[in-house]
Amino acid sequence: MEYQAMVKPVIGILGGSGFVGSYLSNELIKNGYAVRIITRKRExxxxxxxxxxxxxxxTKTFTKKGLSQVLDGCVAVVNLIGVLNEKWDNGKGFKAVHTDITENLLEACKRLDIPQLLQITALNANKSEASHYLKSKNAAEAILLASKVEKTTKANQNGKITSLPKVTIIRPSVIFGSRDSFTNRFHTLLKFSPPIFPLAMGHTRLQPIYVGDVVNTILKIIQNPQVRQDAYDIAGPEILTLKEIVEYIAKLAGCRTKILPLGGGLSAIQANIMQYCPGKPFSRDNLRSLKVESICTDENGLSQLDIIPTSMDSIVPGYLAKKSSRFAYYKFRDRT
Incomplete structure (x- = not known):
């Protein structure tokens, strides 16, 4: 009697080598899937x-042809590709990464009859006409949502019936976790900060979400491709100002730095200066994005998927506090 190894369904992940993608790859494999990580450089x-x-x-280019070659055989594709800054402040860099690649990916999924496409964008991306980052994310959403009004099938040039993929858009608030570029960046900046830390747009409200909750959202949708909703807005359990978050990080870092929120004018000056610093820690477009609060205005999608949101306090100390030699002192002080 011959036995054949069970072929596991393959999930393609664009941006799979990044922060969220690394978590997602591990979780998919734990749940019986194989993963195909799409990247420009193997390293x-x-x-x-x-x-x-x-x-x-x-794949060197994320064209329709290039994506079709690397995604053949996948049962679902997750698009995690994203950048926080572009070389020039004109929107073209964001458009190329967020909008154009999404359009090419949709066409590749149609060609290959891939039944499911999940797109990770940003919470409230449709609420800014100024931020190039948010506008490009919203434009990508518009392309995908427009495809849903097409007929469910259409004939291609060869007369073959091509199914449109089931598209689901996931809009998370700012994501935190041990390898994030959010809490870790502020932790690094605070270590070299003077006694007063000037913080642009410090009163902007955010609803940080744990990377594990984002991954669980993706997993549940993949496991149930017949989900009714086209989009899910997802966020953590707490609404905090940026100032409150940075103060919390400073406490974990053992810093006595005073966080000073800046008004609009001073925030713009800070962005204009840091735009040209190595690594571009804060840009003019980051400033424009921060003018849009990243909070759920409707029902949190996590509750719709029966996911209990994870608080920052249950995760962040585990990877930030241990970096500070003074944390033991602050932990003791809080108990007194």
Whole structure:
């Protein structure tokens, strides 16, 4: 009697070597899937080389043809590709990454009859006409949502019936976790900060969400492709100002730095200066994005998927506080 190895369904992940993608790859494999990580350079995913049930596919260009070549055989695709800054402050860099790649990906999914496409964008991306980042995210959403009004099937040039993928858009608030570029960046900046830390748009409200909750959202939608909703707005359990978050990080870092929120004018000056600092820690477009509060205005999508949101206090001390030699003192002080 011959036995055949069970073929596991393959999930393609664009941006799979990044912060969220690394968590997602591990979780998908734990739940019986194989993953195909799409990247421009194999070295970008070297921390995932030894991950079982995974393969790295390299494509130099994210064109329709290039994506069709690397995604063939996938049962679902998750698009995590995103950048926080562009070289020039004109929107073209964001459009190329967020909007154009999404359009090419949709066409590739149609060509390959991939039944499911999940797009990760940003909470309240439709509420800014100024931020190039948010506008490009919203434009990508518009392309995907427009495809849903097409007929469910259409004939291609060869007369073959091509199914449109089931598209689901996931809009998270700012994401935190041990490898994030949010809490870790502020932790690093605070270590070298003077006694007063000037903070642009410090009164903007955010609803930070744990990366594990984002991954669970993606997993639940993949496991149930017949989800009724086209989009889910997801966020954490707490609404905090940026100032409150940075003060919390400072406490974990053992810093006595005073956080000073800046008004609109001073925030703009800070952005204009830091725009040209190495690594571009804060740009003019970051400032424009921060003018839009990243909070759920409707029902939190996590509750719709029966996911209990994870608080910052249950996760962040585990990876930030231990970096500070003074944390033991602050922990003791809080108990007195």
């Amino acid at each position: 970008n995913a070297r921390h995932l080389w030894l991950l079982p049930q995974s393969e790295i596919k390299v």
